[in-house]
Amino acid sequence: MTGEPAFRKSKKLVSKNAFFLWLNSLRKNYKLIGPVKVKSQTVFRELNSSKELFMEYESTMLSPGKLFIYKPKEDLLRFSINDDISIDEIPLISEKQVIIGVHPCDTNAILYLDRTFLGAFKDPYYEVRRKNTIIISLNCTQVSLNCFCSSVGAGPFLKAEAGYDMLLTDFEDKYLIEIKSRRAEELFDIKGKRVGASELKLKSEKEKSVLNNFKKTINVEGLDNLFVKNIEHPVWQHTAEERCLSCSNCVMVCPTCFCYDIVDETSMDLKTVRRFRHLDACQDIRFAEVYGGNFRQRRAARLRQFVLHKLNQTSQYGVLGTVGCGRCITWCPTAIDLTEMAKEIQRS
Amino acid sequence: MNQLKPLKARIKDIKLEAEDIKTYTLSTEGSFAAIPGQFNMVGYPGVGEAPISFSSIVRDKCFEHTIKTVGRVTGLLNGLKKGDKLLIRGPYGRGWPVNNAKGRDILLIAGGVGLAPIRPVVQMILDKRELFGDVSLIYGARNEKNALFMNEFDKWGKGISLHLTVDEVAQASAWKHNVGLVTDLLDMLRIKPDNTVAFVCGPEIMMRFICRGLLMMGIAQSSVYVSLERRMKCGIAHCGHCQHFGLFVCKDGPVFSYKEVRGLPDGLL
Numbered sequence: 296m297t298g299e300p301a302f303r304k305s306k307k308l309v310s311k312n313a314f315f316l317w318l319n320s321l322r323k324n325y326k327l328i329g330p331v332k333v334k335s336q337t338v339f340r341e342l343n344s345s346k347e348l349f350m351e352y353e354s355t356m357l358s359p360g361k362l363f364i365y366k367p368k369e370d371l372l373r374f375s376i377n378d379d380i381s382i383d384e385i386p387l388i389s390e391k392q393v394i395i396g397v398h399p400c401d402t403n404a405i406l407y408l409d410r411t412f413l414g415a416f417k418d419p420y421y422e423v424r425r426k427n428t429i430i431i432s433l434n435c436t437q438v439s440l441n442c443f444c445s446s447v448g449a450g451p452f453l454k455a456e457a458g459y460d461m462l463l464t465d466f467e468d469k470y471l472i473e474i475k476s477r478r479a480e481e482l483f484d485i486k487g488k489r490v491g492a493s494e495l496k497l498k499s500e501k502e503k504s505v506l507n508n509f510k511k512t513i514n515v516e517g518l519d520n521l522f523v524k525n526i527e528h529p530v531w532q533h534t535a536e537e538r539c540l541s542c543s544n545c546v547m548v549c550p551t552c553f554c555y556d557i558v559d560e561t562s563m564d565l566k567t568v569r570r571f572r573h574l575d576a577c578q579d580i581r582f583a584e585v586y587g588g589n590f591r592q593r594r595a596a597r598l599r600q601f602v603l604h605k606l607n608q609t610s611q612y613g614v615l616g617t618v619g620c621g622r623c624i625t626w627c628p629t630a631i632d633l634t635e636m637a638k639e640i641q642r643s
Numbered sequence: 644m645n646q647l648k649p650l651k652a653r654i655k656d657i658k659l660e661a662e663d664i665k666t667y668t669l670s671t672e673g674s675f676a677a678i679p680g681q682f683n684m685v686g687y688p689g690v691g692e693a694p695i696s697f698s699s700i701v702r703d704k705c706f707e708h709t710i711k712t713v714g715r716v717t718g719l720l721n722g723l724k725k726g727d728k729l730l731i732r733g734p735y736g737r738g739w740p741v742n743n744a745k746g747r748d749i750l751l752i753a754g755g756v757g758l759a760p761i762r763p764v765v766q767m768i769l770d771k772r773e774l775f776g777d778v779s780l781i782y783g784a785r786n787e788k789n790a791l792f793m794n795e796f797d798k799w800g801k802g803i804s805l806h807l808t809v810d811e812v813a814q815a816s817a818w819k820h821n822v823g824l825v826t827d828l829l830d831m832l833r834i835k836p837d838n839t840v841a842f843v844c845g846p847e848i849m850m851r852f853i854c855r856g857l858l859m860m861g862i863a864q865s866s867v868y869v870s871l872e873r874r875m876k877c878g879i880a881h882c883g884h885c886q887h888f889g890l891f892v893c894k895d896g897p898v899f900s901y902k903e904v905r906g907l908p909d910g911l912l
Contacts, residue, residue, distance in 0.1 A: 371647050374688035380651060380728055415894065416879035419645045526908045554883030557647075557876045561689040568688035575882070582884060583909070585874050586713040587846070590887075590909045599908065600886075608889040 302477040307487030308469050308494060317485050318345040321393055325429065328363055329395035330355060339363070339394070350396050350465075353439045356626060358550030359394045360405040364424050365412065365553065367574050371420070374568040387419060393429040397459070399450035400442075400620040402432045404550030406458045410612040411553045429479065430459035436501070438508040441621025443634055445506055446513045449618040452502045464498050471498055511624075513634040514641070515606065515615060521640055522607045526599075530639045535595035538629040543576035545601055545623035545631075551616055552576070552604075577601055602633045646879045649686065649730035655705060657725055661789050664756065665721065666698060666709040669731070677701055679763035680738030680842075680870060680898040683708065683731040684878045690719045694875040694893065696760035697734070700767055709759040709791065735878040736897050739764050739868060744840040748776040750832070750862075751803075752853050754783045754825055754845025758791045760870050761844050769802045778803040779832060783825035783845075786813040806831065825849060829856045836861030842898075844870040847911040854901045854912060867901035869912065 318327060327342040330352045337352035339359040361367065373383040397405075405425075412421035435442075435451035444450030453462055460479035464471040471494060472487065474480045546552045556575035561568050575582065577600045583590040591597045605617035617633075624632045656668040677683075677697050685708055686692030693716040699707035712721040723729060741764055749768065753761045761780070768775050780799065784790035786809050796805055806828045808821035821828060825845070841857050843850050850869050857867050873885035873892040885892035888907040890899070904912050 376688055380688060380730065382648060382651070382730075384645060384648060411881055414880065416646050416881065417644075418647075418881055553881065555876065555881070556884075557691060557882070559689050559691050565689075570688070572876075572882075575876075575884070577883070577886075583874055585872055590873065596909050603888070603908075604886070610889040611886075611891075 302480060305474045305480065306490040306495075307472050307474075307485075308466060308490055309472050309485050309487035310469050312468075313485050313487075314463075314470050314472070315345040315348070317483070318348075318393070318395060321482070324391060326390055326392040327395065328359065328392055342395075345395075348395060350433060351436070352396070353437055354398075354442070354620065354622065354625070356548055356622065358401045358404055358548075358620070358622075359397055360401055360408055360550055361552075361574075363392060363394060364405060364428055365408050365421055366424075368571060369420050369573075370569065370571045371557070372570040374570065376566055376568070387423045389423050389427050391427045391429075392424075393431060395431045396433045396463075397430055398433060398435055398620075399453035399455075400444045400618040401550050402430060402453055402459050403449040403455060403618045404620070405430065406455060407551045407612070407614065407616070407618065408553055409458065410614075429461075429482070431461045431463065432459050434462065434464045434502070435505055436465050438505060438510070439621060439625075441511055441624040441632075442509065442619060443511040443513055443621055444619030445509050446511075446634075447515060447615050447617055447619040449620075451505045452498075464501065466494070466497070511621065511634055513606075513619075513637055518637060518641075519607050519609055522603055525640050525643070528640050528643065530636050531595040531599045534631060534636060535593070535598045538631050539578075539594055539598050540628060541578045541580065541594055541597060542628060543578040544626045544628065546576035546578055547574060548622040548626045549605075550620055550622070551618060554582075577604070598631075602636055605633060606637055646732065647877065649684070649692070649732045651728045652731045654723060654725055654727050654729065657723075660709060660791050663712045663721075664709060664789075664791065665712075666707050667720070667723075667729075668699075668705055668707050669729075670705045671731070675701055675704060675706065675734075677706060677734035678738040679741060679767060680760055681734040681736050682760075682878070682897060683733030684735070684875070685710070685720065686716055686730050687719050687723075688730070690716050692730070692732070692876070693717060694735075694872075694878060694897075696870070696897070698759035698762050700763045700770075709756065709762070711756050732878060736893055737895065737899075739842050739870075739898050740840075741767055745774045746776065748835060748839045749778045750834065750839055750841040750857075751778070751780040752782075752825065752829075752841060752843045752845070753780070754849045755785065755789065756791065757845035757849075757870070758782055761842060762792060764842060765799055765803065769799065772802050776838065777834075779806065779834075780804070781806045781808075781825055781828045781832075783808045783810070783828070783849075785810050787816065787818050788813055826852050826856050829853070829860065832860075834860060834862075836863075839866065841867045842870075843867065847871070851911045854905070857901075864902040864905060865900050868898055869901055869904065870897045871899060871904065871910075872897070 412418040698709035876882035880891040880894035
């Protein structure tokens with residue numbers, strides 16, 4: 296959505312120092328957001344200076360897309376009830392922001408959220424923030440234990456051509472910077488060195504060397520049909536019974552999970568109501584409950600819903616629901632691994 | 644446009660249909676259009692919203708919702724009076740393919756409050772009766788006190804054939820129709836399977852057996868349509884609650900051909 300059609304995509308080599316100084320210069324007009332080391336974790340948060348950036352991070356618990364574009368909690372409307380009902384829209388905030396260092400998985404996750412919130416019906420809260428966010432993606436130099444993006448076409452190097460603004464590849468003391476949108480072209484006024492065939496060759500060698508480091512893989516070919524044929528496979532029941540706590544960690548850390556609940560909060564004098572939404576999870580027992588029944592009463596059914604939404608359901612948007620970031624595995628208290636569940640079905 | 648922002652609708656009339664079931668006649672400022680089988684998110688500040696099918700076609704800018712009191716939202720609506728306002732968003736979803744059924748025989752099958760989304764189809768057919776072939780309505784309710792729209796049956800019976808049944812007769816009253824399951828009535832019908840379209844709405848377990856019965860009668864899966872109920876918060880394929888194996892019931896449905904939803908996990912069809 297940010298990659299306007301006709302403009303010349305360019306590539307240049309820029310020293311990291313120059314790049315970070317340029318970032319600082321953006322602070323006049325933009326909120327800077329990026330990965331920061333906090334004790335043993337890396338988190339995406341607002342920066343005072345590009346010096347705080349920790350660009351060598353492996354993974355974060357929460358993805359930048361679901362923190363700064365699709366908000367975990369969002370005020371929707373205010374109502375006041377007197378003789379009549381009045382409905383007040385919350386003015387849409389439009390603060391301009393730059394998110395730096397977004398890994399390919401998380402960039403693809405934002406493109407996935409676009410399918411939900413900028414599809415047939417547009418979500419204005421998401422739309423305004425998406426438009427006002429410049430995304431500077433960063434190709435990966437290392438692979439975490441649970442990363443499987445290379446198996447699902449979402450990394451470790453970003454292949455998407457549009458929908459974000461700039462793409463960085465680490466070249467020791469420099470970045471190879473690829474400009475992917477017109478606004479990035481206008482904004483990025485550093486000349487840098489022209490990129491030739493040798494640099495592009497080096498980039499693809501770097502990619503190959505990262506690709507060699509993946510421990511976790513999944514073969515997604517034919518998975519859709521396999522799931523449908525084995526819909527009552529014992530893996531769902533025994534994993535749910537033996538290990539799943541229905542804690543919803545998997546959903547909360549998933550960068551593509553988009554479900555929300557809408558909540559009304561009434562003031563003490565019963566005269567005003569605040570309507571907000573917050574993230575919801577299909578692992579919650581009431582998620583699919585209706586009057587007279589619950590379509591996913593069983594824990595096994597809820598676990599299956601999550602896994603199939605990631606690995607099957609290409610019919611929903613024509614793409615897989617996973618970007619292979621591995622967060623659901625990392626943050627599961629009992630280390631349930633969706634790639635292992637798929638393999639158990641593939642083996643049988 | 645903010646789809647989550649509701650519109651105010653005025654309650655022009657309230658009719659008690661059965662125990663805990665009322666029909667609300669609503670109007671909004673400005674024009675409003677909807678097709679049978681679609682729904683509104685109906686609600687009130689403080690309690691939230693629930694998806695409710697249209698129980699009438701839109702006439703003179705007015706439309707109806709027939710609502711059974713079962714939960715928090717419907718419980719609040721139950722306390723509203725004529726002249727009060729409530730909030731709606733919609734219309735949403737894919738309705739019954741009534742236009743594709745023109746020239747064909749139509750079998751309407753409903754159970755309980757499932758007759759509400761079928762009623763606008765009946766109204767549409769009665770308005771332009773000559774455009775459709777033979778039309779039959781099979782309706783089952785728990786008992787005669789729970790049956791909807793009974794006072795309209797005489798009028799409906801002039802244009803379409805009615806087959807009514809109840810699970811039980813509450814009192815040995817003047818119930819002139821059948822007693823037993825809706826599925827039993829299927830056996831009594833003589834239909835032309837190749838030329839028949841069926842619209843089915845009721846509890847999912849009832850639709851399961853009706854759909855199988857219809858297939859046994861020789862109707863194609865793609866000519867049987869069902870209306871599904873799922874939990875919904877948004878109505879616009881965002882909140883994810885109604886997801887049914889990749890489908891969003893709110894946007895891709897609530898009306899589906901049986902072929903699309905048969906055998907999907909976490910459903911009863």
